[in-house]
Amino acid sequence: MLAPMTLRHSLCVAALSAGAALLATSAFAARVLDEATIQIDGQARRYYHLHNAGDSGRATPIVLLSGSGCKDFGSRVQFFFERYPSPVDVYFLEKIGIQKGADGQACSEAYNQADTLERRVNDTLAFIGQEPALKALGTRSLAILGFSEGGTVAPLVASRSPKIGWLATGGSGGLPQSEVFLIFADRGVEPYAKPFSREIFLKTYAAIKADPQSLDKEFFGHPYRYWNSHLFYDPLTTYAKLDIPIIAAMGEKDDSEAIESGRALRDYFARHPEKNFTFIEYPNAGHALQAPDKANLQDFIGGLAKWFKGESSQFIQAQ
Numbered sequence: 234m235l236a237p238m239t240l241r242h243s244l245c246v247a248a249l250s251a252g253a254a255l256l257a258t259s260a261f262a263a264r265v266l267d268e269a270t271i272q273i274d275g276q277a278r279r280y281y282h283l284h285n286a287g288d289s290g291r292a293t294p295i296v297l298l299s300g301s302g303c304k305d306f307g308s309r310v311q312f313f314f315e316r317y318p319s320p321v322d323v324y325f326l327e328k329i330g331i332q333k334g335a336d337g338q339a340c341s342e343a344y345n346q347a348d349t350l351e352r353r354v355n356d357t358l359a360f361i362g363q364e365p366a367l368k369a370l371g372t373r374s375l376a377i378l379g380f381s382e383g384g385t386v387a388p389l390v391a392s393r394s395p396k397i398g399w400l401a402t403g404g405s406g407g408l409p410q411s412e413v414f415l416i417f418a419d420r421g422v423e424p425y426a427k428p429f430s431r432e433i434f435l436k437t438y439a440a441i442k443a444d445p446q447s448l449d450k451e452f453f454g455h456p457y458r459y460w461n462s463h464l465f466y467d468p469l470t471t472y473a474k475l476d477i478p479i480i481a482a483m484g485e486k487d488d489s490e491a492i493e494s495g496r497a498l499r500d501y502f503a504r505h506p507e508k509n510f511t512f513i514e515y516p517n518a519g520h521a522l523q524a525p526d527k528a529n530l531q532d533f534i535g536g537l538a539k540w541f542k543g544e545s546s547q548f549i550q551a552q
Contacts, residue, residue, distance in 0.1 A: 263287065264321060266311050273359045276329065280360065281307045283314060283323040292322040293399070293541045295376045296361060296390075298353075298383030300404070301455070303330065303344045304337030316535035324367060326360045328353070345448050348455070349462035353382075354389045361394055373398030373477065376541060378534070380404055381489065381520065384481075385463070388471045400479045401537055403530065404487060404520045406494025407472060407501060411438055411464040416491045438464065469501055478509040480540060482533050484518030511545050 263286040270277045284292075297313075299306040307327045314321055329352075330344030340348070361367045367375065376399035379387030384405020391397040406413075414434050417425035425434075437452055444450060445461035452460055472479070479502075483495035495512065502510035515522050515529045522529040539545075 264311070264319065266308075268307070271326075271360065271364055273356055273363065278326060278329070278356075278360075279307065279333075280324065280326045280364070281310055282366075283310050283321055283325075285320040288320045292320040293376050293538070294322045294324065294367065294370065294374070295378050295537075296357065296367070297323055297325045298357065298377065298379035298386050298390075299325070299328075300381030300383055302337045303328070303335060303340035303348075305331055305333055305335040308333065313531065313534055316531040318535065318538050324360075324364065326357065329356075342448075345456055345458070348459050350386065350389075350466060351462055353386045354393070357386060357390045358394055361390070361396060367396070370396050372396060376401065376537070378402070378537070382463070385466070385468060388468060388475065391477065392471050392474045398477055399541055400475065400477060401482075401540075402480075403482045403522060403533060404484070404490050405468075405481070406483060406490055406492075406496075407469045407498035408491070408494040409465055409467050413491045413494050416493050417488070420491075422488060469497070472498065472501065476508070478511075478540075478543075480511040480513070480537075480545070482513040482515065482522060482529075484515050484520060484522050484524070484529075486517055487520045489520040511540075 265284065265286050267282045267284070268279065269282065270279055272278070297310065305327075307325055310323060310325050314323060328344065329347040330341040332341075361375065372395045375394075375396045377387045377391055377397050378401045379385070380402070381404045384402030387400055387402055387405075391400045408416075411434075414425055414429075415431055418429065418431040418434060420426070440450070441452065441457045441460050441464065444457055447457040450457045481495060481498055483490065483492055485492055487495075492514065495514065498510075499512040499514075502508050502512070513533070515524060515527075518524040518527075518529055522533060
């Protein structure tokens with residue numbers, strides 16, 4: 234049996250340990266998603282800020298860019314950062330014309346009018362330059378994280394904003410989208426090879442170039458206006474200008490962005506070892522980095538906290 238003082242001491246230690254655990258849990262539970270509005274080009278825009286209540290200045294601030302489509306994304310930001318260690322400091326600007334709770338089935342006229350690559354880049358730059366906390370940041374103190382289409386927007390923003398110090402992308406590569414569709418068609422991947430084909434794609438590309446601002450004519454669920462801004466843009470021309478740490482993650486079985494596009498990035502930077510570049514190819518994973526036996530997306534995002542500090546070993550081991 235423990236002596237009274239020893240017992241009392243043990244109980245105190247146990248209580249302190251429990252209290253520390255509770256505080257740690259409470260700190261994580263204090264993670265909140267604030268919603269606010271900001272004026273960009275005379276329009277009120279909705280944005281979100283994911284952070285730990287009462288905590289500021291310790292986390293690397295991140296601007297998050299979502300993929301294509303008009304589905305409400307802002308309310309789901311917390312899900313993607315569930316495995317990101319606290320503290321967290323994430324900003325997300327919702328696209329024009331997306332209502333809260335929108336399921337993405339029918340995009341508004343305002344959304345389609347504004348849905349171009351150039352507009353997304355300019356809106357993001359304006360957001361960084363006007364949102365009070367982001368505006369106050371110094372050179373190379375902000376990270377930008379883009380998924381799918383957002384992974385095409387992010388390098389352009391990084392090339393034009395001196396505040397960006399890190400670039401991370403998922404499900405996005407280094408080839409023009411027009412080439413990616415042809416790769417899928419040649420590989421026999423549906424629907425690019427069936428019901429579509431290389432011949433159909435080439436004819437459609439010509440039609441888009443002939444009527445680049447059309448909102449009435451559509452292809453793959455987007456107006457020609459959208460495709461004209463995305464299809465023929467070559468991401469490598471932008472990546473070549475960057476001299477900041479870059480990390481790109483793709484799934485080997487991605488059926489939206491061909492893995493050849495990610496490997497083009499890998500091969501380009503292999504020829505430029507002076508650049509700080511990391512490429513992750515998740516085996517058997519799809520566009521959302523999801524493999525049959527493992528969900529890699531949240532792990533990838535969670536690992537960025539260490540990567541910002543120069544540690545990338547966890548990504549090398551994950552491949």
